[in-house]
Amino acid sequence: MTRDHRHGPDDELALRAAALEAVLVEKGLLSTDQIDAIVERYERDLGxxxxxxxxxxxxxxxxxxxxxxxxxxxxxxxxxxxxxxxxxxxxxxxxxxxxxxxxxxxxxxxxxxxxxxxxxxxxxxxxxxxxxxxxxxxxxxxxxxxxxxxxxxxxxxxxxxxxxxxxxxxxxxxxxxxxxxxxxxxxxxxxxxxxxxxxxx
The missing domain is CATH 3.90.330.10 (Nitrile hydratase alpha /Thiocyanate hydrolase gamma)
Structure with missing residues (x-):
């Protein structure tokens, strides 16, 4: 399951990011684990x-x-x-x-x-x-x-x-x-x- 990065239902930028994430996963270019690892790195190491x-x-x-x-x-x-x-x-x-x-x-x-x-x-x-x-x-x-x-x-x-x-x-x-x-x-x-x-x- 992909991580939900939305701040609110009307956040158009977050919706676009979620759609891009879904396409990358669907095409096999990235896994949800890789995406979560990237997000965690920014939250933990580059925050x-x-x-x-x-x-x-x-x-x-x-x-x-x-x-x-x-x-x-x-x-x-x-x-x-x-x-x-x-x-x-x-x-x-x-x-x-x-x-x-x-x-x-x-x-x-x-x-x-x-x-x-x-x-x-x-x-x-x-x-x-x-x-x-x-x-x-x-x-x-x-x-x-x-x-x-x-x-x-x-x-x-x-x-x-x-x-x-x-x-x-x-x-x-x-x-x-x-x-x-x-x-x-x-x-x-x-x-x-x-x-x-x-x-x-």
Missing amino acids: PQNGARVVARAWVDPAYRDRLRADATAAIGELGFGGFEGATMVALENTPDVHNVVVCTLCSCYPWPVLGLPPTWYKSPAYRARVVAEPRSVLREFGIELPAEARIRVWDSTSEVRYLVVPQRPAGTEGMGEEALAGLVTRDSMIGTGLARSPGA
Whole structure:
């Protein structure tokens, strides 16, 4: 039985993917086990947990944070993450004064080695157009209410340069270790459409 990857009955992209999967299996080009193995690899080995480890290391290790700022590709590579979709990475730090958010206006360029599979909304024309034109409104829809004085910077990812947002470290995490901190980092916070979770949330 094939794995159901649909997020909802009206998700046209997921329906197309399911149809393509069925054809590949029917023609004997792929087995359902191979497809499940591919999906599991992206969920387990190429998921947002990798980016969360990068962020947590930057939160606890000032020297690593400096290396991440200077050469994100190399610093991310130190933790064993890299590859074609992460060949030229730039780290963007969120602060109380500046909030960074990432979009790919022309396609869906996305740093798979650190964030895994892109969410459906990231590839949608609505997000790609609106986050550039009205980022504050879009962020509000994601549940982020920024102070009026905070600046929002929208970064356009391309096939040449991909971005990783380093969210602000939540208050009350001073005594937490790196592994526990990584558990607070969400995929959306590394795109800039979310915040890191507070401890106990």
